[in-house]
Amino acid sequence: MKRRDFMKKGSAVVATSVVGSTLVASCGGGDTTAPDTTTGGTGAGTGANPAPTTPDPVATPAPVPDAPATTPAALVEQTFYITEGEHEMMDATGVGTIVPFRSFNVADVPDTINVPGKAIIVNQGDTVEITVVNRLQSVHNFTISRLVNDKNVVIADTGVIPAGETRLVSFTANVPGTYRYEDATIVNNMKINSMVGMHGGFAVMPLDANSGNPLNDQLTVGSRKFVQQLFWVFNDVDPNFNNAIINGTASSAFTPQYFTMNGLSGRPPAPLNGSPASSPGYADPTLDSMHDPRSMLVGALGDRALVRCINFGMAKHSMHIHANHFEWLTTDGDMVDGMMDADPVQTTKDVIPLNGKGGICDVIYPFDAPPDAWPIFNEATVQLAKDEGRKIAYPMHFHDEMTQSAKGGSYLFGLMTDVFYEPKPKA
Numbered sequence: 406m407k408r409r410d411f412m413k414k415g416s417a418v419v420a421t422s423v424v425g426s427t428l429v430a431s432c433g434g435g436d437t438t439a440p441d442t443t444t445g446g447t448g449a450g451t452g453a454n455p456a457p458t459t460p461d462p463v464a465t466p467a468p469v470p471d472a473p474a475t476t477p478a479a480l481v482e483q484t485f486y487i488t489e490g491e492h493e494m495m496d497a498t499g500v501g502t503i504v505p506f507r508s509f510n511v512a513d514v515p516d517t518i519n520v521p522g523k524a525i526i527v528n529q530g531d532t533v534e535i536t537v538v539n540r541l542q543s544v545h546n547f548t549i550s551r552l553v554n555d556k557n558v559v560i561a562d563t564g565v566i567p568a569g570e571t572r573l574v575s576f577t578a579n580v581p582g583t584y585r586y587e588d589a590t591i592v593n594n595m596k597i598n599s600m601v602g603m604h605g606g607f608a609v610m611p612l613d614a615n616s617g618n619p620l621n622d623q624l625t626v627g628s629r630k631f632v633q634q635l636f637w638v639f640n641d642v643d644p645n646f647n648n649a650i651i652n653g654t655a656s657s658a659f660t661p662q663y664f665t666m667n668g669l670s671g672r673p674p675a676p677l678n679g680s681p682a683s684s685p686g687y688a689d690p691t692l693d694s695m696h697d698p699r700s701m702l703v704g705a706l707g708d709r710a711l712v713r714c715i716n717f718g719m720a721k722h723s724m725h726i727h728a729n730h731f732e733w734l735t736t737d738g739d740m741v742d743g744m745m746d747a748d749p750v751q752t753t754k755d756v757i758p759l760n761g762k763g764g765i766c767d768v769i770y771p772f773d774a775p776p777d778a779w780p781i782f783n784e785a786t787v788q789l790a791k792d793e794g795r796k797i798a799y800p801m802h803f804h805d806e807m808t809q810s811a812k813g814g815s816y817l818f819g820l821m822t823d824v825f826y827e828p829k830p831k832a
């Protein structure tokens with residue numbers, strides 16, 4: 406398909422969208438634009454058009470991860486239920502597509518799903534006990550793994566979990582870092598169950614060598630610090646593939662139509678083609694990736710957020726941020742040159758590659774003033790926006806074009822979220 410045809414379907418959305426103008430204005434020329442502070446922009450929920458609600462009784466975003474223990478050698482227990490359910494994927498027609506998924510669900514409720522599963526953060530030295538209950542008629546497994554020098558290292562594996570049965574895997578978390586969990590069953594060279602939703606993020610925090618206590622502000626001992634952390638779990642979704650796998654039909658054909666982060670895609674505020682309303686689900690934190698608290702970056706000037714990125718999709722992607730550059734710490738388990746330097750300059754990038762099929766990278770987003778912003782951006786800028794009821798929002802989106810659309814061309818219904826600057830808490 407030619408680029409023009411590919412983009413045509415969503416062109417009406419582009420022309421009228423604040424999000425669109427931000428993307429178009431700044432992607433080609435670096436991150437030097439003033440912030441999007443327009444009421445009704447990507448982050449504001451107060452636009453003229455009320456957000457219609459979409460009934461979506463089955464897909465439930467997993468809860469945000471629990472904070473790890475503050476004392477060493479804790480016992481961390483988690484039970485997952487293997488379930489099937491549906492999620493409605495949206496495009497510019499305003500009529501969604503119901504797509505079936507499988508998941509590791511924290512709730513023992515039939516026909517409900519968590520895609521991705523709840524992220525788990527533990528400390529080095531913790532004992533981790535994962536119980537997995539297979540509520541389906543199909544055979545599954547649960548593994549936790551990471552990459553070291555491009556090699557897969559499995560640290561936990563339930564082995565086969567037959568239909569209707571339960572397995573427990575127990576292990577000690579030894580090495581700090583970002584891991585993925587998934588059903589690792591491979592058919593036709595593809596991790597078919599992982600691809601249809603059976604995946605999530607896992608992390609191990611380091612211990613201080615002297616005190617033996619957990620360190621809650623660094624990826625590995627001595628690396629640059631952060632004050633908050635979250636997971637961005639990415640996936641590419643082909644409804645035909647999901648239907649085939651869940652119906653028990655082997656399939657090797659995979660043409661992605663949706664691109665998700667933490668299971669959701671963008672639901673833009675702009676009018677839909679031929680419709681006066683915002684897109685269904687706009688501003689709903691359970692449907693709109695730009696308002697999902699598991700994905701949005703929210704902070705004050707000076708804050709720093711660690712983002713653990715895991716790409717379960719088939720394609721390699723390019724992760725792009727506005728306003729500031731990421732500090733790139735690791736990729737697929739290897740440290741980036743300069744990662745341990747006090748000065749991040751060698752590692753700062755506004756686009757970071759992220760491999761497909763389980764690729765992992767760790768980055769820090771620094772809530773600094775955008776370096777080239779004009780007018781000058783400082784605490785007064787942020788406070789004034791707050792006082793005037795505006796949001797300061799910058800997009801994060803992938804830079805490969807297919808990911809910015811849904812269903813083969815609905816622009817702005819793709820993979821994106823927002824970065825919000827809030828005033829510093831008053832002393």
Ligand SMILES: [Cu+2]
Binds near residue numbers: 427431432727800802
């Ligand atoms: Cu951009």
